[in-house]
Amino acid sequence: xxISDLLSPEKIHLDVHSSSKKRLLELxxxxxxxxxxxxxxxxxxxxxxxxxxxxxxxxxKGVAIPHGRVKGTDHVEVSFIRLNKPLxxxxxxxxxxxxLFALAVPESCGEDHLKLLAQVAELFSDPALLAKxxxxxxxxxxxxxxxxxxx
Numbered sequence: 001x002x003i004s005d006l007l008s009p010e011k012i013h014l015d016v017h018s019s020s021k022k023r024l025l026e027l028x029x030x031x032x033x034x035x036x037x038x039x040x041x042x043x044x045x046x047x048x049x050x051x052x053x054x055x056x057x058x059x060x061k062g063v064a065i066p067h068g069r070v071k072g073t074d075h076v077e078v079s080f081i082r083l084n085k086p087l088x089x090x091x092x093x094x095x096x097x098x099x100l101f102a103l104a105v106p107e108s109c110g111e112d113h114l115k116l117l118a119q120v121a122e123l124f125s126d127p128a129l130l131a132k133x134x135x136x137x138x139x140x141x142x143x144x145x146x147x148x149x150x151x
Contacts, residue, residue, distance in 0.1 A: 002119075003101075003120060003123065003147075006078045007078055007143060011031070011078060011079050011080065012079075012143060014082045014136075014138075014142070015082065016081050016084065018087055020087075021088065021090070022049075024087060025049060025066060028048065028066055028102045029041045029042075031079040031081070032044050032077045032078075032079050032103075032104045033104075036075075036104075038072055039070055043072075044068065046068075048066050048068045048102070051066070051068045056089060056091055058090055058092060058097050060091050060092045061127070061130060062086060062098045063097060063099045064099075064100045065124075066102045066103075067103040067117065068103075069106065073107075075106065076103060076105050076113075077103070078101065079101075080099075080142065081099075082100075082133065083100070085098070099130065101124065103116070103120075129145065
């Protein structure tokens with residue numbers, strides 16, 4: 001499963017404003033549910049919050065990968081968010097985040113889900129790519145950067 005297969009320009013949200021981590025998770029839930037006929041916003045939100053209670057999905061270097069398992073679906077929904085202002089996210093390095101790649105995965109999703117998370121984490125560990133993602137001026141350009149990455 002490739003990130004470029006899951007992501008499309010309408011699933012990329014640039015210059016998003018959020019006043020808190022909770023509100024940001026609500027916005028992410030709205031975005032993930034919007035592109036699915038099956039996912040409910042409330043269920044996605046609760047899943048993301050449950051995962052965050054286990055430990056922050058903030059990886060460091062301004063990146064977070066909020067994700068959760070959702071009942072009743074058999075496919076993965078994703079959303080890329082770039083905030084207009086970094087937000088506290090309880091990241092491992094204590095730094096606020098401005099780049100998020102969110103996932104809602106099937107409850108029964110096992111190894112594929114872990115491989116996808118590892119792929120996303122590896123992709124966002126590249127400082128040069130992060131710099132380009134932070135300055136990309138359109139969702140099309142951002143998608144091109146993510147699709148052409150060698151990770």
